[in-house]
Amino acid sequence: MKDMLVRLIGLPDCSEKEAQLLKKEKIIFRRAIAPEKHLVSEWVMEQFGAYWKSEVEVSFSRQPVSVWLAQRGNEILGFACYESTARNFFGPTGTLESERGKGIGKILLIKSLESLREMGYAYAIIGGVGPAKFYEKAVGAKIIEGSEVSIYENLIRKS
DSSP states (O other): OOEEEEEEEEEOHHHHHHHHHHHHHHHHEEOOGGGGGGHHHHHHHHHHHHHHOOOOOOTTTTSSSEEEEEEEETTTEEEEEESSSSTTTEEEEEEEEGTTTTSSSHHHHHHHHHHHHHTTTTEEOOOOOHHHHHHHHHHHOOOOTTTTTTTTTOOOOOO
């Protein structure tokens, strides 16, 4: 998997879509807070596995916490992290399969990228991309040629 580069100046405005999801679906988007670490980490473990759980736990060590959540009531629908595995990196991110196609992932992506922009970055890296077409369409991200050898190259894997 390759990395992608995204320009943080001129990100799309997601406020209208966010307002629609709040009104129609009762979905709110917000930054996670420290007391939720165990709940969010467990949810990510159940939905996406141990590697992403580890990255989420690192994101909870940041101040402010570098995890954005989508939730309906007391239910987590999706999450997005930034500056977890490396500085200026976006990810991991995921949305419940039953909630995909509503725009939740795009809003979480944009909110995370806006957070990176607020930190002073002009560009961000999306590491080890799976859905490249999604990132290209959502925020104009571009593949970084030669990035198939990445930060994840020598990741220790469970046998």
